Amino acid sequence: MIEILATLSASAAAGMRIGIPLLIIGLLQGSDLWSQVPVLSHISPPILLGCLTFWSLFELFASKKLWGQRLLQLVQLFMSPIVGAIMGLAVANATATPDWLIACIGGSLALVLQLVQVGWFYRLRGLPLWAVFLQDTLCIALVLFAFDAPWQGGLIALILLWFAVRSAKQWYDWYHNKGKGDGV
Numbered sequence: 001m002i003e004i005l006a007t008l009s010a011s012a013a014a015g016m017r018i019g020i021p022l023l024i025i026g027l028l029q030g031s032d033l034w035s036q037v038p039v040l041s042h043i044s045p046p047i048l049l050g051c052l053t054f055w056s057l058f059e060l061f062a063s064k065k066l067w068g069q070r071l072l073q074l075v076q077l078f079m080s081p082i083v084g085a086i087m088g089l090a091v092a093n094a095t096a097t098p099d100w101l102i103a104c105i106g107g108s109l110a111l112v113l114q115l116v117q118v119g120w121f122y123r124l125r126g127l128p129l130w131a132v133f134l135q136d137t138l139c140i141a142l143v144l145f146a147f148d149a150p151w152q153g154g155l156i157a158l159i160l161l162w163f164a165v166r167s168a169k170q171w172y173d174w175y176h177n178k179g180k181g182d183g184v
Contacts, residue, residue: 088105
């Protein structure tokens, strides 16, 4: 059960940012870097470190501007399920749950959280700066919780999933009430 909660925590982090969780997970492994991470263990560590550092800095700075948020959301929408699956597999390496199931759960959670971000972005016409800082902080905290406090990290991931479901219902109600008010 602890591995599943750790998987949810790491995958939720991938649903917010792509480069930052992968960079942190590599750095937490010490001198081995990404040797225990599926897919990434086949890439040269110096090249991967450079690419992830560049992308993480780009995510941190570009997310503070409207054009950067739009660009990041395009990339993150397509990459979050892949990174969520990789993060889930990297954290839950000693579990009896099949790898394909962990990858599917992690990728699905990351995609759902990314879709909620896209929805809020378009509904609010851009995310407020406080929300972007909250995303960055929560993303880093979820990766650290996945290793040090999986219960708390998994609980936060489940709360985020609950928030996603509530947001979808709110958008559904808003859309249907808007149509009735226009005489349609």
